[in-house]
Amino acid sequence: MKGFYSRKLHSLLGIIPLGLFILEHMLTNFSAVEGGSQGFKDSVAFLNSLPLLLVLEIVGIYLPLLYHGVYGMYIAFQAKPNNGSYATERNLRYLLQRITGVIVFVFVFWHVYETRIQLALGKVTHDEMGSVMHGILTQPIFFILYAIAVVSASFHFANGLWSFLVSWGITVGPRSQRVSSYVCMTLFVIVSVMFVWSLFTFRTEEFAGATALLQNIRMIG
Amino acid sequence: MAMAETKATGKKVKFIITRQDGPETKPYTEEFELDYRPGMNVISSLMEIQRNPVNTKGEHITPVCWESNCLEEVCGACSMVINGKPRQACAALIDNLEQPVRIEPMRTFPVVRDLVIDRSRMFNALKRVKAWIPIDGTYDLGPGPRMAEKKRQWAYELSKCMTCGVCLEACPNVNEKTDFIGPAPISQVRLFNAHPTGEMNAEERLEALMEDGGIEGCGNSQNCVRACPKGIPLTTSIAEMNKATTKHMFKRWLGM
Ligand code: HEM
Ligand code: SF4
Ligand code: FES
Numbered sequence: 001m002k003g004f005y006s007r008k009l010h011s012l013l014g015i016i017p018l019g020l021f022i023l024e025h026m027l028t029n030f031s032a033v034e035g036g037s038q039g040f041k042d043s044v045a046f047l048n049s050l051p052l053l054l055v056l057e058i059v060g061i062y063l064p065l066l067y068h069g070v071y072g073m074y075i076a077f078q079a080k081p082n083n084g085s086y087a088t089e090r091n092l093r094y095l096l097q098r099i100t101g102v103i104v105f106v107f108v109f110w111h112v113y114e115t116r117i118q119l120a121l122g123k124v125t126h127d128e129m130g131s132v133m134h135g136i137l138t139q140p141i142f143f144i145l146y147a148i149a150v151v152s153a154s155f156h157f158a159n160g161l162w163s164f165l166v167s168w169g170i171t172v173g174p175r176s177q178r179v180s181s182y183v184c185m186t187l188f189v190i191v192s193v194m195f196v197w198s199l200f201t202f203r204t205e206e207f208a209g210a211t212a213l214l215q216n217i218r219m220i221g
Numbered sequence: 222m223a224m225a226e227t228k229a230t231g232k233k234v235k236f237i238i239t240r241q242d243g244p245e246t247k248p249y250t251e252e253f254e255l256d257y258r259p260g261m262n263v264i265s266s267l268m269e270i271q272r273n274p275v276n277t278k279g280e281h282i283t284p285v286c287w288e289s290n291c292l293e294e295v296c297g298a299c300s301m302v303i304n305g306k307p308r309q310a311c312a313a314l315i316d317n318l319e320q321p322v323r324i325e326p327m328r329t330f331p332v333v334r335d336l337v338i339d340r341s342r343m344f345n346a347l348k349r350v351k352a353w354i355p356i357d358g359t360y361d362l363g364p365g366p367r368m369a370e371k372k373r374q375w376a377y378e379l380s381k382c383m384t385c386g387v388c389l390e391a392c393p394n395v396n397e398k399t400d401f402i403g404p405a406p407i408s409q410v411r412l413f414n415a416h417p418t419g420e421m422n423a424e425e426r427l428e429a430l431m432e433d434g435g436i437e438g439c440g441n442s443q444n445c446v447r448a449c450p451k452g453i454p455l456t457t458s459i460a461e462m463n464k465a466t467t468k469h470m471f472k473r474w475l476g477m
Contacts, residue, residue: 002431002432002433003432003433003434003435003437003438004431004432004433004435004436004437004466004470005470007437008437008467008470075440077398078394078396078398078399079393079394079396079440080393080394080396080398081393082391082393082444084305085305085306085391086391086442086444086447086448088443088444088447090441090442090443090444091393091442091443091444094393094440094441094442094443095442097440163440163441166441166456166459166460166463167439167441167463168463168464168467169460169461169462169463169464169465169466169467169468170464171460172457172460172461172464173457173460174454174456174457177456177460
């Protein structure tokens with residue numbers, strides 16, 4: 001495929017479906033803040049009640065993520081950053097878009113292994129997901145790594161939305177690009193706060209499961 | 222320095238120049254110290270070094286090579302990296318520069334010798350996007366459509382580009398790992414597509430931008446618009462061409 005079309009597809013997939021997925025993920029996690037352990041269980045149960053779940057997962061998440069992620073890594077390592085000579089906010093965001101992309105790429109493998117793969121292997125059940133997260137996040141190092149990863153993902157999505165609007169010729173002039181910067185950076189703050197807040201909530205006693213399970217997860221982690 | 226201060230004005234200007242003897246040889250730096258003169262700029266300093274090619278160690282060396290023509294920031298030939306930023310040497314006043322003044326070639330382009338670079342890729346890119354208006358034919362085509370004065374004034378701003386290459390040097394996506402043509406030719410497509418006669422070949426130029434290494438190479442660092450000495454609204458041009466190529470893509474798919 002010619003560069004133009006493959007690059008356009010990369011850009012589109014960043015918003016549809018990946019951008020929508022990250023918002024959905026944020027809301028699911030946040031149900032732990034709003035509804036506690038039971039609220040989170042209900043949200044997970046709702047997602048699992050969706051028809052053709054595996055197909056949805058593959059078409060809506062895994063394949064787009066694989067394409068966007070692998071192509072994104074290629075784009076990221078083609079860059080030759082010059083933030084020393086051009087210390088502007090836009091150039092910084094250019095660099096951060098690439099760094100956060102690489103962080104998300106690494107994090108996604110780890111995170112999917114700890115959650116979705118453990119589920120698939122039958123090591124944990126859907127209802128135990130909250131206590132799995134509790135087991136991981138009560139360990140300070142993992143908590144910090146998760147916090148860095150969710151903030152990175154939020155930035156990558158929000159700043160990606162800004163550049164998507166430029167790449168498709170929706171925000172053209174400097175004024176519209178400035179306004180869109182404010183909107184997207186506000187979105188970054190909101191999404192980050194909601195993700196990190198859920199991380200804190202998973203640490204509370206309410207999410208602690210059976211000790212045996214906890215041990216199990218510690219071993220995996 | 223004590224010695225220097227006993228001389229006429231006393232003030233000295235120090236230069237650290239990155240040199241290179243040929244396209245394949247290793248770059249090295251050489252230092253020079255010149256007497257300060259009011260109003261001196263980087264080109265006049267290089268001329269001074271040419272007249273008296275002696276480095277700070279007192280060694281007689283081959284003079285530093287550079288290129289320049291207009292000496293008034295309209296030809297782009299003298300572009301080089303001065304104190305970390307690509308710009309025109311003829312417009313770089315020593316009074317406005319931090320010392321020592323560090324001068325390097327724009328390495329995004331092949332270095333021919335010292336500060337002389339080969340900007341062929343800029344001109345090849347203009348050929349690639351057909352940055353001209355084809356009016357040659359076997360018979361007189363008559364007068365073309367007129368351009369509104371307001372539009373002419375706006376287009377004039379875009380036409381100020383001197384293919385100096387500064388925007389390519391400033392772009393983190395133009396490097397040896399990519400084939401991105403860079404901001405300048407994209408803005409030229411906007412210029413020629415806006416012209417009432419040029420517009421007749423608009424799609425050819427858009428399709429050239431949709432080839433490999435075309436507009437897709439932009440990563441929105443927006444350094445180009447900050448670096449351009451002519452104040453060309455490069456990022457607006459790029460976004461405008463993003464819009465035009467996206468529209469063209471859908472039109473082609475829908476067979477319109
Ligand atoms: C899996 C690892 C990922 C990597 C390595 C990665 C890498 C990248 C890179 C390098 C860019 C910059 C492209 C450019 O500006 O030229 C980018 C853009 C983008 N990414 Fe990602 N990304 C990843 C995951 C994600 C995820 C999960 C989302 C969704 C939330 C996402 C959404 C976006 C968006 C919306 C853009 C902007 C597209 C555009 O500028 O047209 N990315 N990505
Ligand atoms: S757009 Fe500006 S920086 Fe780029 S080549 Fe033209 S004049 Fe130089
Ligand atoms: S000599 Fe022409 S721009 Fe400097």
